[in-house]
Amino acid sequence: MSKYWKPGSERPTPVLVDDEEGGVLFVSTSSSSSSSQLERLRQRLPVYKYRDAILYLVENHATTIIVGETGSGKTTQIPQYLKEAGWAEGGRVIACTQPRRLAVQSVASRVAEEMGVTLGEEVGYAIRFEDQTKPGLTMVKFLTDGVLIREMMDDPLLTKYSVIMVDEAHERSLSTDILLGLLKKIQRRRPDLRLIISSATIEAKSMASFFHTRKKNIRNDTIDPVPNQEPGILSVEGKGYTVEIHYVEEPVSDYLQATVETVLSIHDNEGPGDVLVFLTGQDDIEAAVKMLTDEYNHPRGRSSDLLVLPLYSGLPRSDQDLIFAPTPRGKRKVVISTNIAETSLTLEGVVYVVDSGFSKQKFYNPISDIESLVTAPISKASARQRAGRAGRLRPGKCFRLYTEEYYLKDMPSEGIPEMQRSNLVSCIIQMKALGIDNILGFDWLSSPSAEAMVRALEVLYSLGILDGDAKLTSPLGFQVAELPLEPMVSKMLLSSCEMGCSEEVVTIAAVLSVQSIWVSMRGVQKEFDEAKLRFAVAEGDHVTYLNVYKGFLKSGKSSQWCYRNFINYQAMKKVIDIREQLVRFLKRLGLTLKSCEGDLKMLRKAIISGFFAHACQLEEYSPNGMYKMLRSSQEVYIHPSSVLFRVNPKCVVYHSLVLTDKQYMRNVIAVDPAWLIEAAPHFYQIRKPNPALF
DNA sequence: GAGCACTGC
Numbered sequence: 001m002s003k004y005w006k007p008g009s010e011r012p013t014p015v016l017v018d019d020e021e022g023g024v025l026f027v028s029t030s031s032s033s034s035s036s037q038l039e040r041l042r043q044r045l046p047v048y049k050y051r052d053a054i055l056y057l058v059e060n061h062a063t064t065i066i067v068g069e070t071g072s073g074k075t076t077q078i079p080q081y082l083k084e085a086g087w088a089e090g091g092r093v094i095a096c097t098q099p100r101r102l103a104v105q106s107v108a109s110r111v112a113e114e115m116g117v118t119l120g121e122e123v124g125y126a127i128r129f130e131d132q133t134k135p136g137l138t139m140v141k142f143l144t145d146g147v148l149i150r151e152m153m154d155d156p157l158l159t160k161y162s163v164i165m166v167d168e169a170h171e172r173s174l175s176t177d178i179l180l181g182l183l184k185k186i187q188r189r190r191p192d193l194r195l196i197i198s199s200a201t202i203e204a205k206s207m208a209s210f211f212h213t214r215k216k217n218i219r220n221d222t223i224d225p226v227p228n229q230e231p232g233i234l235s236v237e238g239k240g241y242t243v244e245i246h247y248v249e250e251p252v253s254d255y256l257q258a259t260v261e262t263v264l265s266i267h268d269n270e271g272p273g274d275v276l277v278f279l280t281g282q283d284d285i286e287a288a289v290k291m292l293t294d295e296y297n298h299p300r301g302r303s304s305d306l307l308v309l310p311l312y313s314g315l316p317r318s319d320q321d322l323i324f325a326p327t328p329r330g331k332r333k334v335v336i337s338t339n340i341a342e343t344s345l346t347l348e349g350v351v352y353v354v355d356s357g358f359s360k361q362k363f364y365n366p367i368s369d370i371e372s373l374v375t376a377p378i379s380k381a382s383a384r385q386r387a388g389r390a391g392r393l394r395p396g397k398c399f400r401l402y403t404e405e406y407y408l409k410d411m412p413s414e415g416i417p418e419m420q421r422s423n424l425v426s427c428i429i430q431m432k433a434l435g436i437d438n439i440l441g442f443d444w445l446s447s448p449s450a451e452a453m454v455r456a457l458e459v460l461y462s463l464g465i466l467d468g469d470a471k472l473t474s475p476l477g478f479q480v481a482e483l484p485l486e487p488m489v490s491k492m493l494l495s496s497c498e499m500g501c502s503e504e505v506v507t508i509a510a511v512l513s514v515q516s517i518w519v520s521m522r523g524v525q526k527e528f529d530e531a532k533l534r535f536a537v538a539e540g541d542h543v544t545y546l547n548v549y550k551g552f553l554k555s556g557k558s559s560q561w562c563y564r565n566f567i568n569y570q571a572m573k574k575v576i577d578i579r580e581q582l583v584r585f586l587k588r589l590g591l592t593l594k595s596c597e598g599d600l601k602m603l604r605k606a607i608i609s610g611f612f613a614h615a616c617q618l619e620e621y622s623p624n625g626m627y628k629m630l631r632s633s634q635e636v637y638i639h640p641s642s643v644l645f646r647v648n649p650k651c652v653v654y655h656s657l658v659l660t661d662k663q664y665m666r667n668v669i670a671v672d673p674a675w676l677i678e679a680a681p682h683f684y685q686i687r688k689p690n691p692a693l694f
Numbered sequence: 695g696a697g698c699a700c701t702g703c
Contacts, residue, residue, distance in 0.1 A: 100701065128703055146702045175702065281699060314698065339699055360699035373699065418701090426703090484703035516698075525695090581703090640696045660697070 050074070050236075051081045057232035058082065058163065062187055063195045063211040067204040068236035075167055075198045076107055079123075079140045080115055082163055087194075088139035092162035097145040099173045100344060101127040107167075108132075108142040115140075128484070129577050145175040149182070153433055153481070157186055163194040169207060170200035170381070171343065172417040177445050178427060182434065184211060184443060191226050201235070202381050202414060208233060210445050241391035243353075247404040255356045256284060258401045260291045262354050263334055267306060270397065273351025274333040276341060278386050280360050280375045285310045285336045292334065305330055311337035311345070316519065317570055323347060342385055346392070353390040353398040355383060357411075363421050366452040368634065369459070371423055372659035379415040383407065417446045424448055424456035425487045429465065432472050433481035439470075462613065462683050463491050479589050483582070485509055492610030497586065501596035501603045504546055506586065508607070510579035511545040512655055512667065514571045518641070519562075531566040536643040539600050540652070540669030542607055544643050549575065605675055607653060612680040614654045616665065617673070627652065627665070630676070630684070639664035651676075 057064040066075060079094050088094050098104045108125035117123050124133030125142040133141055143151075145166065152158060164183060169176055183195055199207050211231045252258040259277055266275055279285050292308045309323050327333040327349065335347060339359050361376045378386075383400065390396030400407065419427070428439055436442060439453055460466040465477045465487060472478050480490040489509050496505035511517060518532070535547040548565075552572050555561035562569040586593065596602045608615075616627040616636055625648045627636045636657065638645050642665070644652065651673045654665035677684050 144702065150703060171701095173701065281697095283697080312698095313700065342700090344700070362699075375699090430703095513703095578703095641698095645695075658698070662696095664696080666698090 051077070053234055054078055054081050055085050057234060058087070058194050058196065060228055061232035062191070062193075062227040062229055063197065063231040065204060065207050065211070065231050065233045066196060066198045066236060067201045067207075067233060074236045075165070076111055076114075078165060078196060079111060083115075083139055087162050091136070091160070093138060093160050094140045094163045094165070095148065095158075095161045096140070096142045096165040096167060097148050097176075097179065098142065098167050099145055099171055099176060101144055102344070103168075104142045104144055111140065111142070129581065145173070145179045149175060149179055149430060150484075152182060156434055157190055158193075159190075161193070163196065165196040165198065167198045168343075169197045170203040172203075172415070172419070172446070174418045174422060174427060177417060177419045178430065180210070180445050181443055184213075185436075188213075194227070197231075200381060200385075202384075204233060204235075206445070207231075241393075241395045243387045243391040243395070244397045245387060246397060246399045247407065248401055249403065251403055251406070252401050255279075255358070255401050256288055256291065259288055259336075259354055259356060260295070262399050262401065263292060263306075264295065266352050266354075266397075266399070267332055267334075270352060272332070273393070273396070274327060274335065274347065274349040275352045275354065276347055276350040276389055277334065277336045277354040277356075278342070278359070279336060279338065279356050280358050281338060282310075282312050282314060285312060285338065288336050292336075305332060306334055307331045308334045308336065311335050311341060313338070313340050314515070316568075320345075341389065342382065347389070349393060350389055351393060351396040353386055353396065355386045355398060355400045357383070357400060357402040357406075361415075361421070362418075364423050364452065366449060366455040368632065369423070369455055370657055370659060370663070377411065380407070380411050380413045382415060383411065419444065419446055419448050420452075422448075422452075424452050425459055428453065428456045429460060429472075429477075429481050429487055432466065432470075433478065437471070459613070460487065462680070463487065463610070465491065475589075482589065483585055485513060485582070488610040488613075489513070490610070492607050493582070493586075494591070495609035496603075496606035497591040497594075499596075499602050499606045499609075500594045501599065501606050502586065502591065503593050503595035504603055505606050506579055506582050506593065507546055507549050507575075508542045509582060510575045511549070512542075513578050514574050516641075517545065517548060517568055517571045517575065519566045519568045528566045531564075532643065534565065538647070538670065539604060540644050540649075541642050541667045542655075542669050543600060543603065548572075604653075604669055604671055605679065607669060608671060608675050608679045611653045611655065612676050612683055614665075615671070615673075615676050616652050616654065618648055618650050618652075634663065636663045636665050638668055639666045642666065642668045644668045644670065 068074065079096055082088065082094050098107060104125050104127050108123060109119050112119040112123040115123060120132040121134055121137050123140045124138040126133055126147050127144050128147065158164065166176065166179060169180065180197070187193060187195065197207055208231045213229050248258070259279065263275055263277065277288065279288060289308050289310050292306060307327060311320065311323055323335050333349065335341065341347060357377055358375050359378050359382070360373050362371055362373055364371045387398035390398050431439060431442065440450065457466065457470055464473055465480050467473050472481065476494060479494055480487055483490040483493065485493065489512055493502065493505055493509045496502040535544050535551065537543045537547065548567060551565070552561065552567070557576070559569040562572060583593065613631060615630045617630055619626045619628055625637055625646065627638070628634065629636060638648065638652070639658065649670035651671050652665070652668045653671050655667035658664045658666055
């Protein structure tokens with residue numbers, strides 16, 4: 001029989017908890033407990049309710065780690081328990097982070113509803129462009145991890161929060177990793193602060209050992225009792241329906257063909273239920289959709305009652321919404337998706353999952369300073385997450401297009417954290433702004449390579465954002481840290497304020513912050529190119545964007561106008577939002593907006609002040625438009641999407657590189673080499689390595 | 695004449 005903890009009485013430790021839905025929750029105060037130890041405890045100890053276990057752990061442990069396979073939905077109740085138990089009294093706030101904006105909004109509104117309060121009052125949320133909180137009134141606040149990091153710049157110890165819960169920590173996003181490192185640091189100065197980390201079982205051990213500090217040097221004169229420094233672990237397993245896993249017997253040579261065959265076989269042999277297929281990208285997805293649709297048109301018409309839909313982030317919003325429409329009677333929905341359906345979008349009616357075993361992943365080479373996107377095998381954690389998508393409605397099946405032997409022996413158990421696959425300039429500048437001087441010695445959850453850190457420090461030094469002691473320069477370094485942009489874009493924007501063209505450059509900065517303002521349309525390439533020519537100018541893409549922006553404003557921000565001109569309306573709305581936010585930032589920094597009134601030379605000089613390191617020169621007599629980077633002599637080409645494609649000016653500066661079969665420069669402007677030396681003499685003439693950076 | 699996994703400030 002379940003026992004309930006009564007306030008005021010002492011709770012035993014360790015505790016074992018019964019899930020009201022019939023599953024069993026284990027609580028262990030030791031990260032090393034094995035499941036057999038837990039099983040023995042379970043027989044000996046009283047059983048407690050979930051709520052009591054949470055409160056027990058939060059009261060007694062500095063850090064609580066909640067593990068379980070993801071999507072248990074168990075974490076949304078926690079802020080309510082904490083609030084009822086008095087953790088939000090006296091102006092204190094309970095914070096809960098999520099890695100995605102949409103998740104913040106949906107969890108916040110669900111919790112507000114469950115608590116019977118108006119969203120934006122006792123329960124609120126904060127994401128970029130949207131602050132739905134009332135200071136003094138909001139007791140439970142949901143926010144993205146990135147917003148919480150920004151808040152630390154004004155309040156490094158996050159003093160207004162009593163408890164900080166970090167959800168989906170197993171995803172190991174860049175911001176989550178930075179946040180966890182910073183929170184561990186804050187804990188030493190704030191014994192009253194409680195952390196709750198929610199993670200998938202597979203990451204439990206690394207999370208627990210990261211937060212396990214044996215440090216006894218917390219001052220004894222603190223008034224607050226010092227909580228147990230060993231993390232308490234609560235395991236919440238057993239939610240969701242079982243998913244039967246099927247493997248192929250032999251490795252498949254063509255996973256597109258195998259995908260199509262598997263979908264058709266499911267359709268022929270399995271009961272009703274939608275199918276979700278995981279492929280790597282737009283190309284594969286469109287090919288698979290076509291193959292299944294051709295099958296549909298085939299005289300034998302095996303798939304005539306299949307509704308095949310593609311899903312990827314670049315798809316226009318209206319097409320994305322199709323996947324949520326109810327499946328017509330007698331039809332079976334087949335959604336062919338990228339990783340977007342692994343975490344960001346949830347399809348409720350899915351009973352069958354087909355997992356190709358691959359996804360596109362970002363990698364970073366600190367030597368060449370280039371990020372690339374490559375198709376690579378997924379991890380076991382990812383494979384489990386994909387399979388789990390089949391068990392939300394009722395028991396489901398997952399068909400893996402790889403062998404069981406491969407899964408067991410060769411598939412890596414966890415993916416490489418984003419921190420170790422990224423360019424670190426933004427990360428480093430945020431840490432510097434928070435006063436963390438020793439970046440190389442920082443206590444990271446997973447340390448990035450020394451090469452990557454040194455490379456980031458070098459880039460920031462060359463931009464004048466860090467000085468010779470690797471400290472933020474004033475005012476430039478501090479201003480760059482304030483701006484929510486890539487540091488090179490920030491530098492460009494701040495320089496433009498001095499050069500009298502900030503009105504234009506703030507628009508360019510906003511456009512460079514969104515994926516692409518063009519609509520990708522295959523099959524209507526000619527019309528698309530013609531539309532683009534209406535805006536194109538010889539100076540390059542950045543100046544072309546100014547024309548698009550002007551046209552969009554002149555049309556009254558019309559979606560019809562965008563449609564006619566092959567421009568992505570959603571992206572343009574985002575450009576407007578970002579531009580407004582940047583203007584507010586600039587005003588707060590005391591900088592003025594000024595137009596250069598068509599002085600495109602000045603405009604390009606401002607761009608160079610941020611991007612001088614991305615300068616390339618056309619190889620003489622090169623028949624195919626080959627460029628070489630001035631600094632590293634790497635071979636690069638102008639991307640066919642650029643307005644300067646085939647124009648091939650002698651000297652160009654690019655915004656970013658995309659690596660496919662060639663290295664392509666995206667967003668390119670033509671420049672005069674003399675401007676480069678003028679803007680960055682330290683970079684192109686005197687090349688002296690700075691010993692303080694090493 | 696080729697291509698853009700996914701987030702976030």
